[in-house]
Amino acid sequence: MAQLFYGSFIYSKSLDELEYLHDAAILVDNSGKIVAVEKECGTKEKVVEKFVNQKLVPGDVKVHETVEGQFFFPGFIDTHLHASQYPNVGIFGKSTLLDWLNTYTFPLEASLADPVKARKVYGRVIRKTLSHGTTCAAYYATIDVASTNLLADLCLAAGQRALVGRVCMDQLSPAYYRDETPEAALASTRESIAYIQKIDPGMEIVRPVITPRFAPSCSAPLMKGLGKLAAEMPTLPIQTHISENKNEIALVRELFPPSSTGAKQDSYAGVYDACGLLTDRTILAHAVHLSEDEADLIASRKAKVSHCPCSNSAITSGAARVRWLLEKGVTCGLGTDMSGGYSPSVLEAARLAALVSRHVAMGGDERAKLSVEEVLYLATKGGAEVVGLEAKVGAFEAGMEWDAQLIGLGIVDSEGGVTGVSGGLEEDGNVDVFGWESWQDQVAKWVYNGDDRNTKKVWVRGRLVHERK
Amino acid sequence: MAQLFYGSFIYSKSLDELEYLHDAAILVDNSGKIVAVEKECGTKEKVVEKFVNQKLVPGDVKVHETVEGQFFFPGFIDTHLHASQYPNVGIFGKSTLLDWLNTYTFPLEASLADPVKARKVYGRVIRKTLSHGTTCAAYYATIDVASTNLLADLCLAAGQRALVGRVCMDQLSPAYYRDETPEAALASTRESIAYIQKIDPGMEIVRPVITPRFAPSCSAPLMKGLGKLAAEMPTLPIQTHISENKNEIALVRELFPPSSTGAKQDSYAGVYDACGLLTDRTILAHAVHLSEDEADLIASRKAKVSHCPCSNSAITSGAARVRWLLEKGVTCGLGTDMSGGYSPSVLEAARLAALVSRHVAMGGDERAKLSVEEVLYLATKGGAEVVGLEAKVGAFEAGMEWDAQLIGLGIVDSEGGVTGVSGGLEEDGNVDVFGWESWQDQVAKWVYNGDDRNTKKVWVRGRLVHERK
Numbered sequence: 033m034a035q036l037f038y039g040s041f042i043y044s045k046s047l048d049e050l051e052y053l054h055d056a057a058i059l060v061d062n063s064g065k066i067v068a069v070e071k072e073c074g075t076k077e078k079v080v081e082k083f084v085n086q087k088l089v090p091g092d093v094k095v096h097e098t099v100e101g102q103f104f105f106p107g108f109i110d111t112h113l114h115a116s117q118y119p120n121v122g123i124f125g126k127s128t129l130l131d132w133l134n135t136y137t138f139p140l141e142a143s144l145a146d147p148v149k150a151r152k153v154y155g156r157v158i159r160k161t162l163s164h165g166t167t168c169a170a171y172y173a174t175i176d177v178a179s180t181n182l183l184a185d186l187c188l189a190a191g192q193r194a195l196v197g198r199v200c201m202d203q204l205s206p207a208y209y210r211d212e213t214p215e216a217a218l219a220s221t222r223e224s225i226a227y228i229q230k231i232d233p234g235m236e237i238v239r240p241v242i243t244p245r246f247a248p249s250c251s252a253p254l255m256k257g258l259g260k261l262a263a264e265m266p267t268l269p270i271q272t273h274i275s276e277n278k279n280e281i282a283l284v285r286e287l288f289p290p291s292s293t294g295a296k297q298d299s300y301a302g303v304y305d306a307c308g309l310l311t312d313r314t315i316l317a318h319a320v321h322l323s324e325d326e327a328d329l330i331a332s333r334k335a336k337v338s339h340c341p342c343s344n345s346a347i348t349s350g351a352a353r354v355r356w357l358l359e360k361g362v363t364c365g366l367g368t369d370m371s372g373g374y375s376p377s378v379l380e381a382a383r384l385a386a387l388v389s390r391h392v393a394m395g396g397d398e399r400a401k402l403s404v405e406e407v408l409y410l411a412t413k414g415g416a417e418v419v420g421l422e423a424k425v426g427a428f429e430a431g432m433e434w435d436a437q438l439i440g441l442g443i444v445d446s447e448g449g450v451t452g453v454s455g456g457l458e459e460d461g462n463v464d465v466f467g468w469e470s471w472q473d474q475v476a477k478w479v480y481n482g483d484d485r486n487t488k489k490v491w492v493r494g495r496l497v498h499e500r501k
Numbered sequence: 502m503a504q505l506f507y508g509s510f511i512y513s514k515s516l517d518e519l520e521y522l523h524d525a526a527i528l529v530d531n532s533g534k535i536v537a538v539e540k541e542c543g544t545k546e547k548v549v550e551k552f553v554n555q556k557l558v559p560g561d562v563k564v565h566e567t568v569e570g571q572f573f574f575p576g577f578i579d580t581h582l583h584a585s586q587y588p589n590v591g592i593f594g595k596s597t598l599l600d601w602l603n604t605y606t607f608p609l610e611a612s613l614a615d616p617v618k619a620r621k622v623y624g625r626v627i628r629k630t631l632s633h634g635t636t637c638a639a640y641y642a643t644i645d646v647a648s649t650n651l652l653a654d655l656c657l658a659a660g661q662r663a664l665v666g667r668v669c670m671d672q673l674s675p676a677y678y679r680d681e682t683p684e685a686a687l688a689s690t691r692e693s694i695a696y697i698q699k700i701d702p703g704m705e706i707v708r709p710v711i712t713p714r715f716a717p718s719c720s721a722p723l724m725k726g727l728g729k730l731a732a733e734m735p736t737l738p739i740q741t742h743i744s745e746n747k748n749e750i751a752l753v754r755e756l757f758p759p760s761s762t763g764a765k766q767d768s769y770a771g772v773y774d775a776c777g778l779l780t781d782r783t784i785l786a787h788a789v790h791l792s793e794d795e796a797d798l799i800a801s802r803k804a805k806v807s808h809c810p811c812s813n814s815a816i817t818s819g820a821a822r823v824r825w826l827l828e829k830g831v832t833c834g835l836g837t838d839m840s841g842g843y844s845p846s847v848l849e850a851a852r853l854a855a856l857v858s859r860h861v862a863m864g865g866d867e868r869a870k871l872s873v874e875e876v877l878y879l880a881t882k883g884g885a886e887v888v889g890l891e892a893k894v895g896a897f898e899a900g901m902e903w904d905a906q907l908i909g910l911g912i913v914d915s916e917g918g919v920t921g922v923s924g925g926l927e928e929d930g931n932v933d934v935f936g937w938e939s940w941q942d943q944v945a946k947w948v949y950n951g952d953d954r955n956t957k958k959v960w961v962r963g964r965l966v967h968e969r970k
Contacts (some may be wrong), residue, residue: 482951
């Protein structure tokens with residue numbers, strides 16, 4: 033059935049500006065596509081009558097409308113997370129990247145070859161991220177083909193837009209969790225790609241993604257093989273990690289001298305570039321300690337960056353300079369990077385992107401600070417560009433698809449209680465609106481104190497995929 | 502009625518160690534005092550029988566018990582927050598301290614002279630902080646005596662332990678929000694102190710606190726007058742701000758040359774010391790940019806520090822060196838510092854204390870990192886010492902009072918759903934326990950992803966003051 037959404041809509045117009053529409057309407061056809069966006073169109077009755085008269089869509093139209101304290105917002109794009117690590121969120125102690133991988137991460141990932149365990153973990157991470165408004169997620173699974181394919185099945189069934197990557201890694205990890213040879217890794221990758229393309233031939237919801245874990249885990253032959261595969265399959269995205277931690281960077285320098293790959297630039301980015309992996313379809317997670325030359329190389333290749341502030345602070349990787357990347361013309365989005373990051377929420381990633389940018393600013397460059405508008409752009413439009421879906425999602429425009437969340441805030445009464453917007457719950461989340469705030473201030477309150485309780489409903493391609501009861 | 506708590510209990514034994522008790526019991530008498538702590542005492546039936554036979558308390562005993570995924574934890578102590586600024590949480594833009602005060606803070610605080618507005622705001626902040634497990638809060642109100650007294654009334658009625666301070670400020674703020682003279686400020690302070698001591702003569706729940714806002718807002722005569730008042734009333738705590746922001750520090754240096762106060766040390770701490778305000782009852786919020794000499798002076802006076810990581814990052818004040826303070830012997834607790842900080846949650850303050858300590862560590866000193874155990878210590882035992890209540894609250898020991906929270910985590914089922922521990926809610930917060938985690942890991946998960954949904958019940962002095970329905 034077609035759907036008409038009426039009321040308040042907020043979305044990014046540009047990096048530093050939000051569009052606020054009120055008494056507006058968006059018509060979505062039965063395939064989930066936005067047919068019309070009507071601004072300032074008066075009462076709901078007028079809009080309904082107008083759309084009915086115009087007969088823009090065949091058949092009946094279901095009407096949704098916002099009430100006080102509510103607005104529609106584009107779904108969040110999580111441009112980097114490891115579905116397989118979800119049970120470890122919050123468990124990292126005082127570790128940093130390389131010891132964290134060996135202590136916490138590899139044992140858990142390896143254990144998901146058990147399909148019962150994989151179903152439990154993947155089922156949970158999909159529900160959890162949907163409940164936080166993540167309509168699209170770029171997932172790393174594990175090296176296991178069957179459980180990677182299960183993750184794709186579960187995303188498709190739940191209706192969450194997803195990039196699903198079988199992890200490639202043929203060196204340096206423990207023997208119990210490693211591709212045996214580059215050839216075996218490539219064959220397993222092809223197997224998983226073929227499966228995912230079979231279950232969703234149009235790649236409308238799930239897409240395979242070529243996933244070399246990161247350079248230290250991959251031999252040069254494996255990376256070059258994946259680069260060739262990427263060239264052979266030009267509709268597939270690529271995802272990997274770069275320049276997260278200083279010891280990791282030293283390791284890459286040691287493992288991959290330019291002679292080993294034929295790299296023109298002696299840098300981490302240079303290694304990927306030499307292997308055919310630095311493309312305009314490449315999602316690079318972290319990018320914390322890049323040199324000027326590396327960032328320029330990334331910009332020139334039009335590769336994208338997934339900024340993961342929660343992870344970078346939690347496992348003491350460093351503070352990424354997002355403003356600097358943006359000014360170099362590098363497209364950036366946000367990643368939760370579970371479980372280096374502890375939070376499943378892109379809203380929390382946005383909040384922490386703002387905080388980390390302030391820590392960068394404390395170093396002397398006031399301009400580093402990211403505003404509420406900017407972190408929301410990264411969480412939606414920026415993220416859409418990072419995963420190559422900017423024509424479809426990230427904003428509300430005719431021709432795009434309806435990936436959206438209904439946000440509701442709490443209204444404080446005269447005694448300090450709250451009238452919850454969903455079902456009159458007494459305690460309805462942590463965003464309290466007193467009544468005198470501007471819309472800009474309400475959005476800031478949501479960014480800083482909001483959580484999944486404020487995400488009342490979530491749609492992907494017009495399908496309702498989550499609703500708070 | 503007396504109460505018996507049975508099951509799992511967790512609390513800080515020392516800065517870096519938590520005590521885990523299972524199948525344990527705590528008996529609380531009808532005045533809220535812990536009469537006995539029994540470790541490893543077998544089944545609930547055995548314990549109940551034992552306590553009944555011993556007749557440790559007269560009359561009936563109500564029994565509370567933890568179920569799977571639950572434990573009792575000491576209530577949190579919020580050592581620094583502005584109740585009057587609560588409606589502004591999340592609203593700070595890219596401002597820093599001095600412009601933030603003029604743009605956002607003073608207008609809101611001044612407006613709370615309206616008792617209707619004050620009731621709405623104070624009512625909300627008390628409910629909100631209680632729901633996050635804050636059993637004791639060190640509040641700044643405003644300069645208005647009547648609404649400061651209202652805050653004390655509301656805390657007493659709600660049963661939240663509170664330090665309530667009328668804010669003293671006789672210079673530099675706008676004319677519409679300033680004490681007219683030092684004498685007027687002192688008279689208003691005495692008036693509010695007398696009122697609060699009248700409504701709770703034993704200062705069991707609410708205590709007045711002498712509150713010079715911060716040096717830039719106070720003339721030397723006002724600060725010296727407050728120092729004398731503090732000497733005259735040796736049971737009252739003192740609270741103020743110190744060394745939050747570099748421009749503020751420069752302003753203090755300009756306003757208070759040593760000759761103006763007779764200070765022996767030309768520093769921000771030296772100003773307070775010269776005015777009789779640097780005592781073992783003094784709570785200093787922030788302490789971000791202290792010099793070695795200042796920190797030594799603070800340590801020698803046994804003054805306490807309220808670390809406010811959320812605020813310090815949000816309004817770009819800096820990253821406080823908590824390890825450095827602790828190693829100098831300075832007692833530290835945590836403050837939400839709303840609304841410089843955006844979050845009402847001490848658990849969020851603990852989480853951000855861990856993250857900010859990692860940003861300090863990125864500067865080179867690995868030892869700066871604070872562990873889960875350490876941030877929980879700051880949130881409870883450390884905080885109790887900061888507010889001078891270490892003999893009563895912050896841990897579970899015989900002779901102390903029952904200020905506690907019942908924490909419940911979610912148990913994930915085989916399909917990725919959750920069995921909520923309270924009433925079987927389908928989505929019960931963001932802490933997911935898969936079943937194989939150690940207790941240490943469960944506590945880490947709570948610290949990093951927990952929120953008010955995990956705080957099922959809250960008691961102060963044995964009285965149930967919050968319960969999630």
